[in-house]
Amino acid sequence: xxxxxxxxxxxxxxxxxxxxxxxxxxxxxxxxxxxxxxxxxxxxxxxxx
Amino acid sequence: xxxxxxxxxxxxxxxxxxxxxxxxxxxxxxxxxxxxxxxxxxxxxxxxxxxxxxxxxxxxxxxxxxxxxxxxxxxxxxxxxxxxxxxxxxxxxxxxxxxxxxxxxxxxxxxxxxxxxxxxxxxxxxxxxxxxxxxxxxxxxxxxxxxxxxxxxxxxxxxxxxxxxxxxxxxxxxxxxxxxxxxxxxxxxxxxxxxxxxxxxxxxxxxxxxxxxxxxxxxxxxxxxxxxxxxxxxxxxxxxxxxxxxxxxxxxxxxxxxxxxxxxxxxxxxxxxxxxxxxxxxxxxxxxxxxxxxxxxxxxxxxxxxxxxxxxxxxxxxxxxxxxxxxxxxxxxxxxxxxxxxxxxxxxxxxxxxxxxxxxxxxxxxxxxxxxxxxxxxxxxxxxxxxxxxxxxxxxxxxxxxxxxxxxxxxxxxxxxxxxxxxxxxxxxxxxxxxxxxxxxxxxxxxxxxxxxxxxxxxxxxxxxxxxxxxxxxxxxxxxxxxxxxxxxxxxxxxxxxxxxxxxxxxxxxxxxxxxxxxxxxxxxxxxxxxxxxxxxxxxxxxxxxxxxxx
Numbered sequence: 157x158x159x160x161x162x163x164x165x166x167x168x169x170x171x172x173x174x175x176x177x178x179x180x181x182x183x184x185x186x187x188x189x190x191x192x193x194x195x196x197x198x199x200x201x202x203x204x205x
Numbered sequence: 206x207x208x209x210x211x212x213x214x215x216x217x218x219x220x221x222x223x224x225x226x227x228x229x230x231x232x233x234x235x236x237x238x239x240x241x242x243x244x245x246x247x248x249x250x251x252x253x254x255x256x257x258x259x260x261x262x263x264x265x266x267x268x269x270x271x272x273x274x275x276x277x278x279x280x281x282x283x284x285x286x287x288x289x290x291x292x293x294x295x296x297x298x299x300x301x302x303x304x305x306x307x308x309x310x311x312x313x314x315x316x317x318x319x320x321x322x323x324x325x326x327x328x329x330x331x332x333x334x335x336x337x338x339x340x341x342x343x344x345x346x347x348x349x350x351x352x353x354x355x356x357x358x359x360x361x362x363x364x365x366x367x368x369x370x371x372x373x374x375x376x377x378x379x380x381x382x383x384x385x386x387x388x389x390x391x392x393x394x395x396x397x398x399x400x401x402x403x404x405x406x407x408x409x410x411x412x413x414x415x416x417x418x419x420x421x422x423x424x425x426x427x428x429x430x431x432x433x434x435x436x437x438x439x440x441x442x443x444x445x446x447x448x449x450x451x452x453x454x455x456x457x458x459x460x461x462x463x464x465x466x467x468x469x470x471x472x473x474x475x476x477x478x479x480x481x482x483x484x485x486x487x488x489x490x491x492x493x494x495x496x497x498x499x500x501x502x503x504x505x506x507x508x509x510x511x512x513x514x515x516x517x518x519x520x521x522x523x524x525x526x527x528x529x530x531x532x533x534x535x536x537x538x539x540x541x542x543x544x545x546x547x548x549x550x551x552x553x554x555x556x557x558x559x560x561x562x563x564x565x566x567x568x569x570x571x572x573x574x575x576x577x578x579x580x581x582x583x584x585x586x587x588x589x590x591x592x593x594x595x596x597x598x599x600x601x602x603x604x605x606x607x608x609x610x611x612x613x614x615x616x617x618x619x620x621x622x623x624x625x626x627x628x629x630x631x632x633x634x635x636x637x638x639x640x641x642x643x644x645x646x647x648x649x650x651x652x653x654x655x656x657x658x659x660x661x662x663x664x665x666x667x668x669x670x671x672x673x674x675x676x677x678x679x680x681x682x683x684x685x686x687x688x689x690x691x692x693x694x695x696x697x698x699x700x701x702x703x704x705x706x707x708x709x710x711x712x713x714x715x716x717x718x719x720x721x722x723x724x725x726x727x728x729x730x731x732x733x734x735x736x737x738x739x740x741x742x743x744x745x746x747x748x749x750x751x752x753x754x755x756x
């Protein structure tokens with residue numbers, strides 16, 4: 157019992173230390189989307205020619 | 206060690222670095238002027254006087270900016286980083302000066318040959334275009350001089366490691382050594398083609414040259430060259446910008462890992478510049494395309510790391526919301542703003558690179574001015590704006606002066622002018638390229654063909670953008686002169702960031718040089734050995750030289 161409580165505390169402490177990076181996640185996804193969309197535009201041009 | 210009051214590093218080291226900076230900024234002015242003339246000629250608005258050829262100024266532009274400015278700035282900047290992090294002995298400084306003088310002598314030799322009209326072969330000097338021997342000899346000396354810089358840097362870290370057994374090397378020193386390793390391994394290719402093929406051929410000792418071998422050796426060097434330009438910018442992004450914005454390095458391990466991956470994957474990829482070239486087995490082209498795409502991994506690691514640094518720093522300053530942290534960045538500090546605009550430019554620049562390297566899709570853009578637009582975004586914006594961003598603190602730190610509020614504001618204007626001019630010029634180049642406009646060509650109506658008439662509007666766009674960029678160059682040269690001679694005496698910080706407290710400790714295997722060099726060499730041998738033997742065994746007859754082909 158005490159062991160599992162200790163474990164939970166550890167997890168909580170770890171979570172508190174993790175920096176919040178939601179903006180980074182969205183920004184990196186946005187970057188990926190930009191790459192994919194640009195690539196597809198040129199791919200369509202390649203296929204259409 | 207002699208120290209003077211205001212410089213951030215040893216006075217003798219400052220002189221060494223400043224010598225490199227002088228060559229870089231003189232090159233910026235000369236090369237930039239040639240760029241302006243080119244765009245004016247190409248749009249049909251100017252005819253060059255005194256029999257000066259378009260390809261002559263194009264060669265000056267490419268060689269002076271892509272090879273001379275970059276190499277001198279990078280080697281000088283890296284010496285400043287090494288001096289600051291691991292120190293420099295008198296012997297090491299002497300060898301650095303020796304390398305500098307050899308590079309400068311080589312640069313002058315090559316530049317004079319081009320200016321005399323004896324080497325209008327462009328910066329890629331593709332055979333069978335033949336230049337006067339001193340063009341190649343000068344280039345070879347630049348490479349040899351840079352090798353002395355390489356080995357000086359290796360020695361600096363080696364000596365530091367011997368004194369600090371068991372410690373991890375300073376991050377920036379590690380990065381410098383990775384970049385110089387990359388440079389040394391890559392330049393072996395261009396040295397081989399210049400020494401074994403071009404110089405004997407241009408001296409008339411042999412009649413013909415194996416064109417495909419020369420181009421393959423050139424691009425073995427040519428692609429890592431791009432990363433040799435880019436990695437010093439990444440050094441600033443990873444390890445200097447966090448300090449400027451009031452933050453810390455997101456992860457020391459991630460930064461080192463990305464540099465190691467660049468070392469491994471930026472060399473065995475030259476075939477993606479030769480995708481339309483006959484004589485290379487398509488299987489090996491495909492393998493090198495796959496290896497090229499591996500470079501995307503450290504690039505995206507870098508993007509993630511930068512976003513994370515910005516977000517963590519912004520949030521620590523109290524900014525909330527999904528993107529509220531963007532407001533927390535010091536947009537009015539040119540030391541941040543110029544490299545940041547460079548980073549933003551790298552999003553379309555990197556995307557264009559992925560398109561270029563996409564095997565068959567390369568046919569859409571190959572040899573079009575899209576490619577020129579691409580590298581004016583990568584080296585001409587991302588890299589150079591970061592170099593300008595570095596200059597705003599490095600030059601005053603070296604000259605014992607201050608970056609004044611006035612110069613900071615002028616720097617912000619310079620960055621905006623640059624970004625605006627480049628958006629017009631590079632944007633026009635990208636679109637015209639998709640419409641089929643060729644690169645490397647002077648003004649022509651192509652016999653009045655309809656397709657060529659579609660390009661002219663974009664060529665005028667390039668001239669407008671190029672003219673705005675030249676204003677940016679004049680501003681930057683003024684800023685340089687101000688920071689060297691006119692700015693008030695004082696102390697300018699040499700900003701070196703610390704690693705975040707949240708970052709995990711750096712594992713020591715990241716400094717296993719034998720492992721990383723071993724993998725790099727193995728990848729190069731894997732990617733090149735069989736196709737190279739194939740190229741030599743099945744070569745067509747060599748070509749005689751053509752020295753009057755283009756004017």
